Amino acid sequence: MIQFQNRQIQLPDGAPVIVSRILGSIDGSTVRQFEEKLLGFLGQGVQHLIIVFSQVNYINSTGMGVLVKIADKFQESGGDISLIDVPDKLIALFNMLGLLSLIKLSKSEEEAVQTFYKNRSQGSGSAQQASVQPKPVAPKPQPAVSQPRRTVSRSAPPKQAATKPRSGAKRKTYIIRCQSCSSKINLGARPKVGTYRCPRCMVVFKLQKNGKIHFQK
Numbered sequence: 001m002i003q004f005q006n007r008q009i010q011l012p013d014g015a016p017v018i019v020s021r022i023l024g025s026i027d028g029s030t031v032r033q034f035e036e037k038l039l040g041f042l043g044q045g046v047q048h049l050i051i052v053f054s055q056v057n058y059i060n061s062t063g064m065g066v067l068v069k070i071a072d073k074f075q076e077s078g079g080d081i082s083l084i085d086v087p088d089k090l091i092a093l094f095n096m097l098g099l100l101s102l103i104k105l106s107k108s109e110e111e112a113v114q115t116f117y118k119n120r121s122q123g124s125g126s127a128q129q130a131s132v133q134p135k136p137v138a139p140k141p142q143p144a145v146s147q148p149r150r151t152v153s154r155s156a157p158p159k160q161a162a163t164k165p166r167s168g169a170k171r172k173t174y175i176i177r178c179q180s181c182s183s184k185i186n187l188g189a190r191p192k193v194g195t196y197r198c199p200r201c202m203v204v205f206k207l208q209k210n211g212k213i214h215f216q217k
Helices: 031-043 061-076 088-096 109-131
Strands: 002-010 016-026 048-059 080-084 174-177 184-188 194-197 204-207 213-215
Touching: 002 031, 016 031, 016 061, 016 109, 031 048, 031 061, 048 061, 048 088, 048 109, 061 080, 080 109
Parallel strands: 016 048, 048 080
Antiparallel strands: 002 016, 174 184, 194 204, 204 213
């Protein structure tokens, strides 16, 4: 069983705040009622909620998830919620589950009201400052400046002087292909008549006087 004792107060600027005291347990049988009751204040135009937890006997994991959901909904509307008079055992549980970064705790009702008003003032101030910022003016397009055309004079290519072959130029070497392994055999610049051997397959061939090559089978 769960009960709600609700009353309404105001922020210094007149914005309404609901103070809801919860009596009982938030478990599988009451969590739906707990969610619908507190989110119902958003439909009434209330953006700030203080929940008094001093008489909450128990809250299960589902109830803690719903509590985070309620905080998100109020923050999305531009407001917030704050829990006060939370028992130490629940604070330790919230801390262990990492919920203290998602749900705000206040020491008293007055502290929660001051926090709401401070955040509300900062939010409205930043929104007002953003609204008065001048819009950037697009620069006017500058007229295109025609660049003078560059003229390139074409001149006849210089004549190349005839070059004589250097005396130290390499002489032509005689290379043949082995009939056995098809590898190239370098006979040098001045091969002599005689018998040779392929350095790869070791086949023997002869260089004859008429310049012909005869490979032995």
